[in-house]
Amino acid sequence: MNQKSIRKTLLAEFENLLGRSDRIEAHWRDEAPPADWSELAIHQENDEVIDSLDERTREQMISIKQALRRMDAGEWETCxxxxxxxxxxxxxALPTTTLCVSCAEAREH
Ligand SMILES: [Zn+2]
Structure with a gap:
């Protein structure tokens, strides 16, 4: 694989995530308020799951954007x-990484 095909993969992944966050936003918009308190508790649990997914989706989108920017700037392969x-x-294996193996390992320890 070369940078061009990895870039394509990242763009497709970004579109994917964008579609996911659209669906999450639609969930927030369309959800009617629950009828009673027991139902409210269940709803809140679900919303927490969706909220954390939303955050992870956002983080993934940010790291893909950064990788694409690094490609544009010719810095993608530079640690x-x-x-x-x-x-x-x-x-x-990790197109959004900004660190070489030894720097990543140094950070882990
Ligand atoms: Zn390094």
Missing amino acids: TGCGSEIQMARLE
Whole structure:
């Protein structure tokens, strides 16, 4: 895989996430208020799940956007930690990463 095909994959993934967040927003808009308190508790639980999904969706969208920007700027393959080149195998597996293997490992420990 090269950068061009990974870029396509990221754009498709971004569209996917965008569709998901649209559905989540539709859920918030269309949901009628619950009739009684026991129902309200269930509704709140569901909304928490959707809320956290929404946040994760947003985070994923942000990291994809950043990766695309880094591609545009020609910085996609450059590690933000040490400035060396990120291995292509790593970028193929983790296209939104900004760190090379050794910087990522250093951060984990
Ligand atoms: Zn590095």
